[in-house]
């Protein structure tokens with residue numbers, strides 16, 4: 001297990017690191033974005049990552065001094081980039097290059113809102129009913145993958161010491177093979193797929209199942225959050241790719257003269273930072289103001305849910321469980337408040353508009369049914385909160401309700417745990433979130449569809465003895481702190497290094513270029529099972 005490390009023993013690839021993601025780590029916007037004034041004299045401000053992977057990778061990129069390839073979607077991005085779309089970041093102390101890829105409106109519509117989010121997203125979450133397929137989506141996905149692949153391959157070719165190209169997520173199902181065809185075996189290609197991989201029974205409905213699997217098998221390392229997603233992927237390769245041989249135990253696929261390692265790395269969060277911010281004065285001040293402004297009584301039992309408004313997150317199911325609790329256990333009326341922090345997401349897509357309406361209607365119904373002049377059972381928050389405020393909400397909420405119907409991991413569950421600096425919260429966690437593989441033993445397990453049981457589990461968590469709740473929370477906090485975001489990255493970089501070692505032994509070359517290793521202590525590539 002990798003964990004509890006200091007800043008000095010973190011791994012940074014010494015070869016050129018090229019990260020490819022859809023979202024960029026820094027975007028540029030006009031300070032007065034009301035559209036007024038001449039763009040020549042308008043002030044430009046930099047927007048930074050607020051959390052999660054992008055914020056976590058930024059310091060790694062600063063140490064590695066590599067290149068980050070991403071869609072330049074900021075309105076002032078072109079103005080600050082050179083003719084090739086490059087800009088040095090971070091702005092105050094530049095240490096790496098952000099290579100922007102420009103996408104026009106049609107490309108965004110068809111590649112991002114189309115194939116990525118109306119085909120692959122529902123497909124991978126096993127929700128085939130929400131798939132909307134159009135041939136133009138696929139054509140655009142292919143051509144945009146080509147654009148990102150060209151940019152990544154060019155960066156890889158510029159390095160004398162070999163490169164590691166690291167793709168993030170489902171927006172790039174074809175790009176690994178496109179890069180491989182340009183750079184050959186000298187470049188290591190890895191990818192992390194942040195969402196689930198479905199069974200073959202679900203995946204085979206995809207018209208491009210074969211092309212996507214071929215694209216991904218060009219990776220040297222393909223990572224998923226948890227073992228069942230790796231097993232599903234191997235099952236799909238077995239069913240669809242003729243001539244591929246699979247080592248099921250080791251998680252290796254041999255195909256077309258190339259080996260791909262398929263392994264799990266359960267992503268973590270920056271637990272130390274969350275704990276620090278959750279315990280800050282700003283977090284307490286936000287909570288006090290929030291409680292006052294929402295009329296939440298000081299002794300109320302508060303539960304929180306934090307999600308993008310997405311149909312995979314089980315938001316209406318959760319509110320219905322709260323409704324059932326209030327219906328069957330009247331003692332909670334006037335005493336229990338559920339805070340739903342939901343940020344708008346992908347709202348150009350009809351399924352997301354429909355979900356938004358459903359959530360609004362469900363909240364309204366529960367509040368009309370049970371609410372009184374001085375008590376609102378369900379409080380909705382839609383604005384994006386700064387990290388201190390979000391962690392303040394987590395810290396002061398008695399219960400964290402995390403009930404996705406399907407989720408690759410779900411970082412909110414881990415953030416809620418990291419923010420429990422007094423060890424006094426309780427986490428209710430869906431069996432269908434990847435996080436359940438890590439935290440399932442100590443969280444209160446729920447099935448989001450089983451409304452009555454879900455409501456009873458809320459009651460159980462509230463009425464359990466404080467000693468039992470604290471015991472569970474202490475265990476959860478240890479797990480979240482031990483395998484944090486840095487440990488996750490170390491684990492991946494360590495595995496890349498091990499694989500390269502294996503490749504060198506296999507080919508008998510012994511040495512590749514003398515600089516192709518990774519600095520720091522070697523991580524144990526154990527798939528991160530904590």
Ligand code: GDG
Pocket residue numbers: 050051052194195267306307308341343383384385386387390407408409410411412413415
């Ligand atoms: C995908 C996979 C996987 C939300 N509201 C605010 C805010 N957030 C942040 C949370 C959390 C993030 O958004 C949401 O992350 P999740 O992991 O819960 O979900 P997805 O966005 O669907 O992410 C998922 C993840 O990729 C990583 O691999 O876990 O399974 O679906 O970090 O904190 N942050 C701030 N203010 C808000 O109002 N600052």
